Amino acid sequence: MAKPEIRMTVNGRERELFVEPWRTLLDVLREDLDLTGAKLGCEGGECGGCTVILNGAPVVSCMALAADAHGKEILTIEGISENDELHPLQEEFLRLSSFQCGYCAPGLVMSAKALLDETPNPTEAEIRVAIAGNLCRCTAYVRIVKAIQLVAAQGGA
Ligand code: FES
Ligand code: FES
The missing domain is CATH 3.10.20.30 (Beta-grasp domain)
Structure with missing residues (x-):
């Protein structure tokens, strides 16, 4: 073909x-x-x-x-990283130990980045909607949502 x-x-x-x-x-x-x-x-x-x-x-x-x-x-x-430095979302996810196995992490980071690029100061509800299609089997999403909120508070992605 x-x-x-x-x-x-x-x-x-x-x-x-x-x-x-x-x-x-x-x-x-x-x-x-x-x-x-x-x-x-x-x-x-x-x-x-x-x-x-x-x-x-x-x-x-x-x-x-x-x-x-x-x-x-x-x-x-x-x-998304520049000059071998992690993206702020990656930094914050790591700092808060938002993941366990980490398999979902790349997809979640990209969904979060797309959200913050479009909506720099999202509400918690908007964050949860944005990551609703990203399933994590290991965590309870609390630290994932928190990390996104902290990056938004620092000025976005
Ligand atoms: S592998 Fe693409 S949505 Fe699950
Ligand atoms: S940390 Fe294991 S699937 Fe999300």
Whole structure:
């Protein structure tokens, strides 16, 4: 089967790839670009472990076709730190020990970042809505919500 060429900007870098039309964005990010931060969990749009930011909005990349990302900008967890320094959300999540196994963490960070980029001072309800699609099997979300509130109070993501 012919592999259409797609072009997308991933973490600020132009990428050109030939991918089969049925492959997901998550698969291409992980397998072709070695960006393994986004996690494969349910593979059905339910857990949020694969969340990345596409043209400014959070998407579950296991449900997005790579071909549909042609011409778009994608930000993954690997792209949010600068100069080898963790992003403020990562710092705060770590400081509060918000996670246990950490499998959900990349997706939660990306959902939180998309929220704070759009809504710098969210209410607790807005935070909970923003991360409602990110399932954590280990924690009670209290420290996750707290970390996002603290980053917002510090001036956002
Ligand atoms: S792996 Fe994509 S939502 Fe669960
Ligand atoms: S810390 Fe284990 S799934 Fe969230």
